[in-house]
Amino acid sequence: MKILKKKANVVIIGGGISGLSIAYNLAKLGMEDVIVVEKRYLGSGSTGKCGTGIRQQFTTKEHIVLMKESVKLWEKLSEELGHDIGYKQTGYLWLIRNEEELSMFKENVKIQNEYGVPSRIISVEEALEIVPQLNPDVFIAAAFCHKDGKASPFKTINAYYEAGKKLGVEYYTYTEVKGIIVENEKIKRVITSRGNIETKKVVNAAGAGARKVGEMVGIKIPVENIRHHIMVTEPFQEFIKPMVIRGKLYFTQTDRGGIIGGIDMPETPSQPLKSRLDFLEVFARNLVKVMPILKNVNILRQWAGYYVTTKDNHPILGESEKIEGFYLATGYSGHGFMMGPVIGKLIAELIVYGKSSIPIDALKLERFERGELIYERAVIG
């Protein structure tokens, strides 16, 4: 095992897409001595368990602006990181079930278009041109954005890791953060299972562990870990290009060809990451209704992962107002993978320049104390 460094400029807690993207972007901006500390292996939390989707079809200015920039970065990410990350701009196809949903989606599309996201309402016939095997009886129209898409979480994690390593980022896996020492409201040192690291800056990108990391510095981070279920089938040549959504059901094909998908199940916070058989039943019934041809496809695996959710379904970003040098990048409420590239860029800018190129003040932790919440309606799966 590598010997732990005794000192760093920035210690990032969490080796998911957020932590890795922040580390990579810090190194890119010339920051030296950046360390990522990960309890298990890189991508072992929510990133490696996610549904692969990348979309801009959100309902708030904050999410739309962030995701529009993130998609710009995704478009060039394979080239930038020097590895194919399996990114495809094959769209999100949102099946609309009734008139009530239709009027809501019309409003959403209007907001999205205002901020330059080219989503639009399309007819059942147009949707069938995109995915011919859909059951035309279960929707009356669809919302489609061809600039939305998907990527491989594993390939993306590994690409950030290898690109960051080239720029000098150090990664300590199977290393657990046990405590953070704060003096005079300033970060002093990180205590890990493999030794201490002196530092003035810590990034809490710990995903499902973010709350615990907050407690280490006496800050309450109001997130709940909600278990979500997902499955993948045997691989096929690509025939489901976009992410298809209907109600709380979503599915698409991965870069390896498997059909990946899930559906919302009622869950209480902090359930262990065990799979539920009833998920497969609910999912299968809904899926077969939307795309009957899939009934003969074999399920290979199911698993569960956490949505680290906030009350307003928006992430918690930026430096704490109470502790100097304590940065937060968590609480994505199910959207952490797709936001990874933009979060990395903005948090790195904030650390290096004291300011991010897109303002993220509205997403600070303190919004909860101030009661300045932002509500996102479009959360799926």
Added chain:
Amino acid sequence: MKIVCRCEDITYEDVVEAIRKGYTDMESLKRKLNFGMGPCRGRICIPLIMRILAKELGKKIEEIEYPSERPPLTPLPIGIFAAGEDFEEEG
């Protein structure tokens, strides 16, 4: 060239190369190369790759941790799970 994973066409050389790049535990190696995720569900590749990893790291096979297992134990058609009655739409 020696094939160690028939579902994903992974060779002995691929495994060694990935280990040398820093993927030195079964979980991250699996996610780098995608073995154990095909229709065989790891029955053939995982024991083989655990041996290669042990050899490369100079460890005993007992020291290599088995990667996580996920249900169902064998591939099953979606239709089986969709077959129940009293279907009420979710969401």
